[in-house]
Amino acid sequence: MSKSQRTISTTASIGYFIISLILNAFGNVLTLETSSHIHPAILGSAYWTAAEADLGHAVLGNNSWVLFWAFFLLGVLIAFFNAILMHKLDWRRIGGNIVFMLPFALLIQWFSNLCDAFFPQSNTFYSNICYICLNFFGVFLIGVAISIYQRVNIVLHAQDDLFQIIRFRYTKGNATIAMWLSYLPPTVMGILAWMLTGRIENIGIGTIFAFIFQGYFTGWADQHVFPRLKHQALDVGN
Template sequence: MTTQSNNGRSISMGSSIGLFILSLVINSAGNVLTLVTSSKIHPSFLGSAYWTAAEANLGTAIHWNLFWAFLIFGMLTTVLNAILVGKWEWRRALGNLIFMVPFSALIQLFADFFNGVYPQLFAGLPQAHGIWMISFYVILNFLGVALIAIAISIYQRVNLVLHPADDLMQILRFKYCRGNANLAMWASYIPPTIMAIIAFAITRDFTNFGIGTLFAFVFQGGITGIADRVVFPNLKHQALDVGHAENATPSPSKQTNA
């Protein structure tokens, strides 16, 4: 039986750090799988996860590489989170930054790896030719979305530091959506939708949007809710802080996962 500590944590700091690092790697790999598989099919119809597609497209529109696009747009989301919580917390903002720097670096590293920048390790995923290769990439793309959702579930529950987009989803989930992961995920897609519109206005291109994006839009929140129950099922949300909610929301131990 775990014992809740004074700071709202029932797991050790060592376990928290280990689970966070694991989830960070899983999330980065999943994001890049959606991007790379989308780029290997022509004409492009697959698409990547919703936030990933929007940030990558807007980054391309203003000539930023993936590292800077993910880092800067992530920190802008931190400002939105402070508005929703109703207060600016340097600890929370610093946590978002601490997450974003290694996450953005891992995104670039995995992108280089899957694109064959390090041929001595891996020649890169080839262009898709034929129905079997295309079908395989579709499966990989959906797997990437599932990996993102599982990683979100893990590090949201660990709640050591969060990606700003997932911090946004958690704030919406427990402050405004009564613990419902699906509703919170959909509401959290408003900022990337705005990014995508701006990117399209500049480039007239919907690259990175497709059926994979639709899959992520419909199922990613639900997969996160399922992962809460089946991936490290004894891990509960730690030290949850979403600001004052006017309407009562369920405690993390009684959260709605569907």
């Protein structure tokens, strides 16, 4: 089996990765915070974000570190699910997923604390429209971030590694179809959260928007955001 070569330096790879990590965490928090400051069941957040936040609150309650633990622990589970899809237990790949998820989960918690103090509760039509636009922009940032660090391919978040495995192993590179298929695990998480609590939160029009367009944003960013950055050392198995 051959692997595509790296065409950028280590320094450039790390720079791109840091940019994408910050964009992804901030985009996720934008969807959560704008949703919670209108009504989480009306606006909602990005698909994975909604499922992990809902299941985290269902299992862990509302403690101050719930987002960190939910995003980190569920990410570890997805890393092992990826190993099943790859038909091999690649500890280096799983370790890379965990290396990504630790600072990512910390950034999620930090941005959440920051935005929660900064964003006022929405109580007017115009503020609602503003929050809806920010929510959609958060989804866009997530799609762009996924595109960047998938192309850099140093380490990936487990859920985005899942997307990349499906994209290049099962859907012949189609980002939109791969994104939809990768939404099966968070769908199961959302159902479990509903079974545990009897309610659905963080799922609304923003979630639908993310479901439809996030994969498209990733494919678009491949061509238009850092267009000279190509997929590095791509390896998704035979």
